[in-house]
Amino acid sequence: MNKKKEPTLAPGMDDQEELNTSASEKEVDHGEYTSVTTLSYDEVDPS
Numbered sequence: 625m626n627k628k629k630e631p632t633l634a635p636g637m638d639d640q641e642e643l644n645t646s647a648s649e650k651e652v653d654h655g656e657y658t659s660v661t662t663l664s665y666d667e668v669d670p671s
Contacts, residue, residue: 647657 643660643662651657
């Protein structure tokens with residue numbers, strides 16, 4: 625069987641804090657970082 629798994633975060637991890645933390649120079653030098661893009665939906669009330 626070939627089941628697709630959804631990405632998960634470790635239990636107890638504060639995802640917003642972790643995702644907003646920048647990689648250190650050492651991590652960047654070793655390619656140990658992931659680019660993160662945040663999509664924000666801003667709805668404006670037309671009234």
